[in-house]
Amino acid sequence: MSAIIHGAGAATALSTFNPVDSKKLAAPCRTNLPARSKRYIVAGSDASKSFGSGLRASHSQKLIANAVATKTDTSATTGTGHELLLFEALQEGLEEEMDRDPHVCVMGEDVGHYGGSYKVTKGLADKFGDLRVLDTPICENAFTGMGIGAAMTGLRPVIEGMNMGFLLLAFNQISNNCGMLHYTSGGQFTIPVVIRGPGGVGRQLGAEHSQRLESYFQSIPGIQMVACSTPYNAKGLMKAAIRSENPVILFEHVLLYNLKEKIPDEEYICNLEEAEMVRPGEHITILTYSRMRYHVMQAAKTLVNKGYDPEVIDIRSLKPFDLYTIGNSVKKTHRVLIVEECMRTGGIGASLTAAINENFHDYLDAPVMCLSSQDVPTPYAGTLEEWTVVQPAQIVTAVEQLCQ
Amino acid sequence: MALSRLSLRSNGFLKPAATALPSAIRRHVSTDSSPITIETAVPFTAHLCDAPSRSVETSSEEILAFFRDMARMRRMEIAADSLYKAKLIRGFCHLYDGQEALAVGMEAAITRKDAIITSYRDHCTFVGRGGELVDAFSELMGRKRGCSNGKGGSMHFYKKDASFYGGHGIVGAQIPLGCGLAFAQKYSKEENVTFVLYGDGAANQGQLFEALNIAALWDLPAILVCENNHYGMGTATWRSAKSPAYFKRGDYVPGLKVDGMDALAVKQACKFAKEHALKNGPIILEMDTYRYHGHSMSDPGSTYRTRDEISGVRQVRDPIERVRKLLLSHDIATEKELKDMEKEVRKEVDDAVAQAKESPVPEPSELFTNMYVKDCGVESFGADRKDLKVTLP
Numbered sequence: 001m002s003a004i005i006h007g008a009g010a011a012t013a014l015s016t017f018n019p020v021d022s023k024k025l026a027a028p029c030r031t032n033l034p035a036r037s038k039r040y041i042v043a044g045s046d047a048s049k050s051f052g053s054g055l056r057a058s059h060s061q062k063l064i065a066n067a068v069a070t071k072t073d074t075s076a077t078t079g080t081g082h083e084l085l086l087f088e089a090l091q092e093g094l095e096e097e098m099d100r101d102p103h104v105c106v107m108g109e110d111v112g113h114y115g116g117s118y119k120v121t122k123g124l125a126d127k128f129g130d131l132r133v134l135d136t137p138i139c140e141n142a143f144t145g146m147g148i149g150a151a152m153t154g155l156r157p158v159i160e161g162m163n164m165g166f167l168l169l170a171f172n173q174i175s176n177n178c179g180m181l182h183y184t185s186g187g188q189f190t191i192p193v194v195i196r197g198p199g200g201v202g203r204q205l206g207a208e209h210s211q212r213l214e215s216y217f218q219s220i221p222g223i224q225m226v227a228c229s230t231p232y233n234a235k236g237l238m239k240a241a242i243r244s245e246n247p248v249i250l251f252e253h254v255l256l257y258n259l260k261e262k263i264p265d266e267e268y269i270c271n272l273e274e275a276e277m278v279r280p281g282e283h284i285t286i287l288t289y290s291r292m293r294y295h296v297m298q299a300a301k302t303l304v305n306k307g308y309d310p311e312v313i314d315i316r317s318l319k320p321f322d323l324y325t326i327g328n329s330v331k332k333t334h335r336v337l338i339v340e341e342c343m344r345t346g347g348i349g350a351s352l353t354a355a356i357n358e359n360f361h362d363y364l365d366a367p368v369m370c371l372s373s374q375d376v377p378t379p380y381a382g383t384l385e386e387w388t389v390v391q392p393a394q395i396v397t398a399v400e401q402l403c404q
Numbered sequence: 405m406a407l408s409r410l411s412l413r414s415n416g417f418l419k420p421a422a423t424a425l426p427s428a429i430r431r432h433v434s435t436d437s438s439p440i441t442i443e444t445a446v447p448f449t450a451h452l453c454d455a456p457s458r459s460v461e462t463s464s465e466e467i468l469a470f471f472r473d474m475a476r477m478r479r480m481e482i483a484a485d486s487l488y489k490a491k492l493i494r495g496f497c498h499l500y501d502g503q504e505a506l507a508v509g510m511e512a513a514i515t516r517k518d519a520i521i522t523s524y525r526d527h528c529t530f531v532g533r534g535g536e537l538v539d540a541f542s543e544l545m546g547r548k549r550g551c552s553n554g555k556g557g558s559m560h561f562y563k564k565d566a567s568f569y570g571g572h573g574i575v576g577a578q579i580p581l582g583c584g585l586a587f588a589q590k591y592s593k594e595e596n597v598t599f600v601l602y603g604d605g606a607a608n609q610g611q612l613f614e615a616l617n618i619a620a621l622w623d624l625p626a627i628l629v630c631e632n633n634h635y636g637m638g639t640a641t642w643r644s645a646k647s648p649a650y651f652k653r654g655d656y657v658p659g660l661k662v663d664g665m666d667a668l669a670v671k672q673a674c675k676f677a678k679e680h681a682l683k684n685g686p687i688i689l690e691m692d693t694y695r696y697h698g699h700s701m702s703d704p705g706s707t708y709r710t711r712d713e714i715s716g717v718r719q720v721r722d723p724i725e726r727v728r729k730l731l732l733s734h735d736i737a738t739e740k741e742l743k744d745m746e747k748e749v750r751k752e753v754d755d756a757v758a759q760a761k762e763s764p765v766p767e768p769s770e771l772f773t774n775m776y777v778k779d780c781g782v783e784s785f786g787a788d789r790k791d792l793k794v795t796l797p
Binding site for chain 2: 132143149152177187
């Protein structure tokens with residue numbers, strides 16, 4: 001039987017590298033509450049039709065090494081909008097904000113003439129000039145500090161770390177200056193920077209290029225952290241982050257840059273502090289973000305076949321947590337599973353578990369379970385790397401365990 | 405004329421004559437802005453540039469202002485010393501006495517639109533930028549009236565309207581920030597410069613060289629000022645730096661070594677540097693200066709240097725004494741007038757301390773203010789009690 005599922009956000013099933021078009025009806029979005037616009041997805045009872053993908057059922061049982069969407073030949077999506085890849089969505093958001101406000105500038109390694117190592121800033125240097133799209137030498141500490149100093153005077157720099165892991169060199173600047181200056185100056189200075197870059201476990205990039213810094217940064221007071229996962233929310237969050245007066249760290253994922261989706265033509269922003277309801281359900285709340293969203297959705301197909309009805313929420317806002325949406329979900333389902341890519345120790349899941357236990361303890365029928373990556377440096381070997389991150393099969397097992 | 409000169413020289417002799425016309429002399433002295441040219445005691449040493457001339461254009465009004473400002477700063481630091489010992493100031497307190505010439509000399513050469521950023525030894529720089537004594541003492545004592553609402557402390561003085569960007573605890577971190585300020589100045593095409601102050605200890609930080617490279621690459625109007633007081637906490641420069649010629653460390657960036665105890669030399673150097681930075685990009689100024697106190701109030705300051713050294717510098721190079729001698733030798737003021745001025749300054753500082761002692765501590769709710777800027781009416785909520793939904797306008 002097929003069910004029509006209302007949900008917000010893109011639902012894309014993934015198992016290969018190719019971009020997918022997700023079928024959805026994009027409601028006209030005003031700039032407020034864009035995340036709550038309704039999408040209609042036709043889901044079949046068999047895996048092959050779920051979420052508009054043309055997957056063969058066997059795919060969902062295989063070990064998923066990559067989280068990039070599949071290519072499907074879907075019939076025409078209704079509604080206006082244009083299709084693009086996630087990195088193009090980021091670029092579009094950035095370009096629109098740079099057009100809108102001359103104070104917005106970009107700085108980072110190879111963002112200008114090279115076009116950005118992941119092409120997010122492609123073409124911007126030609127359009128806006130070298131001073132607004134600044135190629136920096138390799139000195140993360142200095143150029144992050146420079147961005148923060150410029151922000152103290154009113155500029156709005158977007159600082160790109162070529163890989164989030166490199167920003168560890170700028171930790172002092174991010175923690176002490178970026179996060180704290182608004183407070184220690186008694187409100188005199190605002191630091192409207194956006195620090196962004198790709199992170200996460202990629203395709204055999206090695207230990208030092210597969211870092212997940214959200215767990216290290218989450219304690220810094222004064223910053224906000226968001227993680228984008230679809231072209232829609234990537235553009236929306238980028239715009240919101242640039243417009244915000246607070247320092248925002250925008251986590252992108254190396255493997256999600258080629259996701260394809262249709263996004264509205266009209267201008268829209270996503271709320272920085274709001275979580276996204278990916279798939280409403282009744283039996284269990286699955287909280288996830290970034291790439292793990294796709295592993296969860298992959299597992300969700302299996303779970304639906306087995307008769308479960310998971311509610312999947314992409315938390316998006318890593319600091320502060322959207323406990324409103326999460327709380328409402330917990331009150332409904334009474335079971336929580338957190339699926340994240342960062343390490344188990346001191347990760348986002350750890351904080352989220354504590355927050356849920358503190359606030360919603362009475363509503364829980366089972367302990368909060370958290371699936372995270374293993375506490376190991378990411379190995380190079382492909383098979384080992386697959387096992388450091390959470391796989392859909394493990395998610396299915398965990399849900400079955402929780403829902404007993 | 406000789407008689408009046410005699411009267412100025414003697415202490416108290418012919419006092420009635422001097423006091424008989426006090427107002428006339430004082431009025432003449434304080435409003436005289438006709439130019440005087442004075443030679444600096446020590447020549448400048450230059451690296452990759454032409455040193456500015458040793459003759460400094462100034463005026464009696466300016467030199468008198470130097471005296472008053474430096475006396476005020478000195479008194480403020482001494483008062484902070486006693487307050488710290490009385491446990492009204494806690495934590496770290498880094499005092500600037502001995503280095504006042506730098507703050508006043510720099511101010512004389514620049515405008516309030518030029519930015520200054522320094523590290524934690526910032527009390528006098530704050531006052532030099534127009535900060536009120538009451539605000540400084542209140543901040544030191546953690547009161548609400550303080551320049552950062554009591555939430556910053558000694559190391560975090562800021563004054564945005566006077567382009568004073570603080571006030572930083574981690575030495576060296578302010579150097580990239582300062583280059584960012586210069587970048588913003590270049591971006592908005594204002595003809596202003598940024599003075600980035602750091603010490604001889606911080607001069608060994610990698611961030612300095614990263615930022616120098618960036619500043620030189622993009623011709624940023626940044627002037628890096630190394631306040632070389634010869635000790636990085638307890639480590640003398642010869643023990644921490646292979647090359648203690650800090651003005652040459654920029655390699656491809658021009659540098660200038662300045663006698664930092666001579667306010668006029670500092671003024672000349674800063675004026676020169678500002679012109680240079682606006683045309684040619686960054687320049688390093690090394691200010692040869694000295695601090696009388698230890699690194700901070702918890703450091704007696706005598707374990708790594710001798711008391712003779714400290715008193716020697718105080719006798720020979722003290723910035724306030726130098727200006728006092730200048731004022732006396734050029735007949736700009738009498739000794740008595742200068743002493744009266746010092747008394748006034750002392751009273752000013754005491755009043756400010758008393759006022760600051762009376763001011764209230766911040767309220768408990770202030771703990772959470774200024775964490776985030778609440779813009780667009782957004783309420784950010786965390787592990788929260790309120791059933792609040794986040795909305796954008």
